[in-house]
Amino acid sequence: MESRQVKNEIEAPVPRRVVGLYSCPDHSSSGNFVDIAACMPVRAPTPVGFGDVEPRAISKMSENVENDGDYFGKIVVGDDGFVLQDVPHLTDYISDLSTHTNPLQHNKSYSSVKQYFVDPDDTITQNIVVQKDGPRGIHFRRAGPRQQVYFKSDEVNACIVTCGGLCPGLNTVIREIVCGLSYMYNVNTIWGIECGYKGFYARNTIPLTSKYVNDIHKRGGTILGTSRGGHDTIKIVDSIQDRKINQVYIIGGDGTQKGASVIFEEIRRRDLKVSIFGIPKTIDNDIPVIDRSFGFDTAVEEAQRAINAAHVEAQSGENGIGVVKLMGRNSGYIAMHATLASRDVDCCLIPESPFYLEGPGGLFEYITKRLRENGHLVIVVAEGAGQELMSEQSINMTDASGNNLLLDVGMWLSQKIKDHFTNIRKMVITLKYIDPTYMIRAIPSNASDNVYCTLLAQSAVHGAMAGYTGCIVGPVNGRHAYIPFHRIIDTQNKVVITDRMWARLLSSTNQPSFLNPVKKDVDEKKVDTVTPRLSNSPTFNYYIDEDVLEDQLLQ
Numbered sequence: 246m247e248s249r250q251v252k253n254e255i256e257a258p259v260p261r262r263v264v265g266l267y268s269c270p271d272h273s274s275s276g277n278f279v280d281i282a283a284c285m286p287v288r289a290p291t292p293v294g295f296g297d298v299e300p301r302a303i304s305k306m307s308e309n310v311e312n313d314g315d316y317f318g319k320i321v322v323g324d325d326g327f328v329l330q331d332v333p334h335l336t337d338y339i340s341d342l343s344t345h346t347n348p349l350q351h352n353k354s355y356s357s358v359k360q361y362f363v364d365p366d367d368t369i370t371q372n373i374v375v376q377k378d379g380p381r382g383i384h385f386r387r388a389g390p391r392q393q394v395y396f397k398s399d400e401v402n403a404c405i406v407t408c409g410g411l412c413p414g415l416n417t418v419i420r421e422i423v424c425g426l427s428y429m430y431n432v433n434t435i436w437g438i439e440c441g442y443k444g445f446y447a448r449n450t451i452p453l454t455s456k457y458v459n460d461i462h463k464r465g466g467t468i469l470g471t472s473r474g475g476h477d478t479i480k481i482v483d484s485i486q487d488r489k490i491n492q493v494y495i496i497g498g499d500g501t502q503k504g505a506s507v508i509f510e511e512i513r514r515r516d517l518k519v520s521i522f523g524i525p526k527t528i529d530n531d532i533p534v535i536d537r538s539f540g541f542d543t544a545v546e547e548a549q550r551a552i553n554a555a556h557v558e559a560q561s562g563e564n565g566i567g568v569v570k571l572m573g574r575n576s577g578y579i580a581m582h583a584t585l586a587s588r589d590v591d592c593c594l595i596p597e598s599p600f601y602l603e604g605p606g607g608l609f610e611y612i613t614k615r616l617r618e619n620g621h622l623v624i625v626v627a628e629g630a631g632q633e634l635m636s637e638q639s640i641n642m643t644d645a646s647g648n649n650l651l652l653d654v655g656m657w658l659s660q661k662i663k664d665h666f667t668n669i670r671k672m673v674i675t676l677k678y679i680d681p682t683y684m685i686r687a688i689p690s691n692a693s694d695n696v697y698c699t700l701l702a703q704s705a706v707h708g709a710m711a712g713y714t715g716c717i718v719g720p721v722n723g724r725h726a727y728i729p730f731h732r733i734i735d736t737q738n739k740v741v742i743t744d745r746m747w748a749r750l751l752s753s754t755n756q757p758s759f760l761n762p763v764k765k766d767v768d769e770k771k772v773d774t775v776t777p778r779l780s781n782s783p784t785f786n787y788y789i790d791e792d793v794l795e796d797q798l799l800q
């Protein structure tokens with residue numbers, strides 16, 4: 246297939262406004278670039294053509310925004326408040342790259358699809374609700390196959406790595422990247438990096454073929470292994486360079502994508518023709534911008550089994566109370582959705598909504614009311630909830646990636662409820678505590694997540710083949726988009742307790758909002774009476790300080 250170069254085919258028109266934090270009032274034009282500030286170096290020229298495709302407004306308007314060598318993305322401003330937060334492209338820093346006709350054109354499964362290739366002008370809007378006279382707002386580049394690709398099939402030397410905690414669907418994403426590269430782009434050189442980021446420099450690689458990955462989506466976990474910590478940018482990029490890898494698919498959560506972002510920076514600094522693509526993974530659904538993360542749906546579904554069990558136990562016991570802990574370090578999405586789905590839950594506690602135990606409007610008052618009305622109740626608690634109540638001195642312990650280790654709120658809460666009702670109120674209660682967290686995380690993805698994982702993997706493969714880099718892929722309002730790293734690593738997606746969804750939950754459970762504590766329930770001097778074990782530390786024992794507990798009971 247004849248290749249053609251797309252070097253500066255079309256001069257960008259006049260420089261336009263640049264929006265965002267990095268704008269400079271005194272920007273000057275430099276070829277196809279707008280030099281945002283005098284201090285910001287301008288690198289190689291940006292080609293604005295798209296092979297045989299007629300270049301359109303978006304490609305003409307792309308502007309690189311840099312500061313002291315750090316890459317902040319390409320921002321394009323159009324009419325009526327249109328803003329495109331574009332993603333990097335290999336041609337941003339490498340000139341003279343050849344393009345090739347996308348092999349999908351000759352693929353018997355795909356060639357019959359009308360308008361199979363994504364129009365280079367297509368963007369996905371971030372805000373789907375707009376007002377008649379409002380600005381068009383932020384957009385992202387639409388994901389999908391391009392007519393021209395920047396890699397020949399036999400030139401591709403791809404690798405896949407999985408990092409961070411487990412999540413249902415990891416194996417499906419691995420499978421579909423391998424099959425996507427192989428079936429759609431005839432790529433046969435794909436490597437698995439073992440054991441997360443450290444595997445780049447501390448482990449051997451595994452050759453991945455469509456045959457090898459054929460059944461892996463039926464298994465939980467990740468066939469590649471995963472780890473926390475061990476991110477060493479220089480060693481990782483040295484390994485990529487030494488192994489002549491030119492497409493890197495990085496499956497992981499917020500920490501992983503921060504790591505991917507610095508890998509991309511280093512790749513770019515070395516002017517390597519290597520496409521870095523992130524596939525967002527988080528069971529907690531804490532990655533912003535995208536609609537939801539893979540595995541979340543599976544987790545919510547699996548959580549129903551634990552909630553059902555808790556409900557059965559609670560219904561059958563005298564003053565039965567079921568407590569279920571679900572994952573959610575900083576974001577209570579699994580707990581919120583599992584509660585809404587179940588309808589058997591009487592109270593859902595999440596990190597975003599601080600709660601208190603004693604006094605009017607507190608949890609104990611609500612439990613008393615529900616036991617009186619209904620004879621039983623179910624509480625769902627996200628693992629990150631109530632951390633501030635449990636210990637007056639912060640534990641200041643982190644995992645190898647730097648994530649704060651959490652105290653076990655489920656154990657603590659169960660003990661507090663038992664203490665209050667059995668010892669203080671002298672009531673008979675039957676409390677069962679269920680912690681299904683790792684069981685939920687370990688299962689394979691459900692049908693809907695499997696389809697979603699397939700789309701994510703294929704969108705990443707199309708993007709890398711088309712030369713895009715330095716970004717993640719994910720659905721934004723139902724359509725898959727390429728989103729620059731910086732948009733997803735600076736913030737976390739959290740439940741907004743002033744939104745309608747949380748109000749729906751409050752209305753379905755009828756639980757207190759805990760917004761106006763009349764009396765602070767936890768006496769600061771006594772918060773340590775029950776010291777819960779660290780969730781992630783098997784050696785830390787749960788104990789009750791008998792003397793302090795006795796003092797408390799005598800009051």
Ligand SMILES: Nc1ncnc2c1ncn2[C@@H]1O[C@H](COP(=O)(O)OP(=O)(O)O)[C@@H](O)[C@H]1O
Binds near residue numbers: 409473500648
């Ligand atoms: N700020 C960071 N910069 C570079 N690498 C990071 C950063 N945060 C985490 N990582 C690396 O990303 C990997 C996974 O991070 P972690 O927080 O454990 O999981 P997740 O990606 O699921 O959030 C680890 O190998 C860790 O070293």
Ligand SMILES: O=P(O)(O)OC[C@H]1O[C@](O)(COP(=O)(O)O)[C@@H](O)[C@@H]1O
Binds near residue numbers: 410499529572
């Ligand atoms: O015990 P581990 O492996 O550190 O994982 C615990 C954490 O992993 C998660 O499931 C997901 O976290 P990440 O997405 O950051 O990996 C959290 O909900 C939980 O706190």
Ligand SMILES: [Mg+2]
Binds near residue numbers: 409498499500
């Ligand atoms: Mg994380």
